[in-house]
Amino acid sequence: MITHLFRFEWMQLWKSWSFRISAVIIPFLIAYSVYLGHNRVADQHQHVQVLQDLEETFYAEMAERLRLIERGEYEVGAWFQDPANPIVLAQFGDAGRHVILHPKPLAALAAGQSDLFPYYGKVTLTNRVAMRDNAFENPVMQVTGQFDFAFVLVWLIPLFVIVLGYDVLSREKESGTYALLQSQPISIANVLLLKTLFRFLVISGIVIGSLLLFGAMFGVPLFNFGGLQVVLVVLLYIAFWFSLCVLINLYSDRSAVNAIILAGLWVFFVLILPALITLYAGKQHPVPSRAMWVTEQRAIEQSVNRQRDVLFESWKADHPEEVVEGDTPIFYQAWLQRLLTNEMIQERIDEAADRFNTPRNAQAGLINRLRLLSPPMYLQHWFQQTAGTDSDRLQTLDEQMRAFQQEWQAHFIPRFRQLDFFTSEEIQQIPRFE
Amino acid sequence: MLKTINLTKHFNGQTAVNDLNLTIASGEIYCLLGANGAGKTTTINMLLNVFPPSAGKAMIGGMSVTENPLETKKRLTYIPENLALYPNLTGAENLRFFCGLSGLNLTNAQQEAHLTEAGLQPVAIHKRVETYSKGMRQKVGVALAIARSSDVLLLDEPTSGLDPAASNDFARLLEHMKDRGAAVLMATHDLFRAKETGTRIGIMNRGKLMDELNAADISHSDLEQVYLNHMKS
């Protein structure tokens, strides 16, 4: 019975234009989205490689120069050219390490917030600079949005499902074949179920087949647990829209009305509900404008700098064992002070940043809960998390940079304070970001 | 073969079919006459188990329709007033589809044989149904009955909207089915066709069976007179 129904359903589908067009367009859309995703991730990998190479070369050169100096074959002119000096090694020129959020294996599937937030940054003793690689991107791109697999699945596939499922029962009723079906020795509920099941399998087959095929072509690793999760989620999502189609078909007999209701549900779940949720969350926890932020930072810098002599003296009094007294090189006092004030400025800026971070986190938390109301919105988020391109992950870049900066400072600052210079061997052992 | 026992149906306090007792044997064409709303279609719907009767029983081949819905449906073929088939499939494909639903797999030769037996022109067999006339679609319905060797044929106004030649065609097809031993129940308001094709005629009014006549025993004009008398009462 199943094979018989499936065979005829296939004949019917194959002869309908809407299906033929869908069967061509869906693979094309998926192929293009995966291709663009692949390019995006390949670019990232390439950039990461370049940065790591630069870093390696820089420290190899420093070590080499120091080796020459140790052997007495080379002499440096000024103190800031001496590779043994901790400050020079940790802060000057191209010194410092890149902290990188490497793209996750499935990063190609969802661009997420990766066009807004940087995925790498550079850490030195005093600075943490997150680098936005795509700051020159045409912002119209960001307005229209990224064309990734998540978009194709979350936004477009439901529309194809609706086109293929809006009249699964109502068409039989309108054309009159329902009467004949009813007189057949089978349960009509079964027929409806099997017909829908078949269309579900066909669409899922096209979507998953295209994803696996083009994923394999463009090197997205899908034949593993992560890929299995994606496949299951795709099946669930398509099943969600098909069950809406069945529900509406049970409730209403007119194809045109069904089409309106289903399209309306799409608009509601995909456009209106997310917009309302975002609006509500923004109203509950408004984030202030960043225009004032730069001037605030500047005010903090000024106020710390104004009392820096006092602060410095009192710190020195408290930590006499940490510094070298007596005759010290010219850079010593200045850099001691600079490192200290920098630390204080950072602390106070972090405190001030809570004004933005607290409402932003509260907003995100509220949206996280409300997101469950709209399956498309939830799925979009799920894909971003799976791809590692969600705001939460990208915003951990700063935390990671902070953590690494502490490691970096812990490695260099005490030695600087004791004027304990490095050897060429020790340059190999300076901290790396893992 | 087909039997209703005290069959009754109420809709929202209105009686659509009232205590109907019908018995139709194999090889019989029973024409159910009546105005719109007399309860003919309701009776057929109960025989198809579209909804259960309020009281009484509908039986096909000695089985209750409500107790054995699928078994009884296997033995009958139903041709609605406007038989709709899948327009983008051919006549042969439609036949194969509906046969398949009752577990019957036809060879191509069988399909063509049945459709030809039902009077469809050979050129039309492999054309899409969207090009068919109503008469042609009904022939596919009859071919379905032939293919499944249905014991019972339920027809709802099959000749309305057919031109006289097609109507005559269809009548001869019914006689063919009768000769094959089918029990035919045909609801109609076509007095002429009932008298010409039917073996027995029942007259229904407001859900009640008013009269039963042997078609052979009565003339056209007498039938009309009897019919009109029942409608007035």
Add this chain to the structure above:
Amino acid sequence: MIVRKIVSNELTRLFRDRVVLALAVTILTLLVVSVLIGERYYQQLSSAQSEAEYISRLQWEQQGEKNPHSAAHYGTFAFKPVNVLMVFEPGVTRYTGVSLFLEGHRQNIASNSLAEDLDASLRFAELTPSFIFTYLFPLFIIFAGFRMVVSEKESGMYRFLMAQGVSRNQLVFGKTLALWIVAALLFLPFFVMGLLITGLTSGVTSDMTRFMLLTLVWMGYFGVMIHLTIGVSSLVRHSGTAMVTLLAIWMLGSLLLPRLVTNAAASRHTVPATTEFYQAVRTDLTEGVDGHNPFSEHSLAFRDSVLSAHGVTDINELPFNFRGMMLQEAEEFEKRIYDMHFARIHAIHDRQLATFSMGSVLSPALAMRLTAMNIAGTDIHAFRHFTQEAEAYRINLMRELNHDLRDNAVGDRAVGYVAGHDFFADNPVFTYKRPSQLLSPLVTLPFMVSLFGWLMISAGFVVMAAKKEEIV
């Protein structure tokens, strides 16, 4: 006369259609909410912007006694202005930075875009009039109109009407007119609100004119959807088919193509990564453009020319501070390199825009959106204008600082020269002025032509559908 009857009959039926009424109420509510929310957001941004501008200027003036060149490194900020039309068409404003750091030797990119602080779900859908007009309003038109002609055929009324002496032309035009009226009625409350808001915020100015131009653009887009809806409804046999066809057109034109086109444009004409950009600038500065005339050579030549012009052999013999003069020369030199590199980026963006304009031939929504952004002054060109003005200001400010150094750090004041509060307070103030022309024809023309073309062709489609003879 007949057409009027058809129109009034159609309007009565639409007003009694609960689905259409519910949709109209929904859209109207969303529009009103979006305008009110947007207006408040605009007010907040606007006051934050002027406050930031004020404080930033104060910080500049009160930076204390400093060498002018230290002040150049200290730098100041320019803040992106907001304009009231962003309530209706925010364009790219959320994605471009709000503050631009202006310092010596370097041209920066504006940072701290609003989008960075907004949740990712905003990328899904943002409740703004422009969003509603791009996606929801056309859907309303489709829902209200897809049955208009085809249902007459389905119910058999079509033949009846023909028998009454109504021509197919009259029927189709009547329905078209009715749909236009419904769309205009739904738009009217928004139009009034828009006029009030632009009028109250900035008086009867160019903003109001711009708003009216925006209205024309939106109406043109609605017109395209109206014509397509009626045309399709006249040509198909089943209302379900009409619905599905129109939904497909909507999906293609509003949802799919704009994204596809912009993504394709960006992947065809790629912009360099930020780090690559600054690396390239650095290379050109140290090694010269294409290996010619690096700054090290240029500065030597410049020094020699100055020395010989004054007939001296040592910079200390010059009657002014040579370092101040040299700094300005360096600034100009660096500016040329930066300008050249930024011009390359702009050229890439322009090529992308050219691809967009090709795409807008396929998608009226894209044509509409890009025209509207330009008129509203929220497009990439408006932003570019701002950054260019800010850059012009930056170089002015640098010149003033360097010239002060050149002219005043002489003689016994040369060592440890500092400028005071009076000098910094006298430095020019950055006040951004939007270009007064209402739209940039060169930029918008292709999009406007596309939109107008769509309007005409879709109207032709309706005429064709009305002319078609049909047996029903």
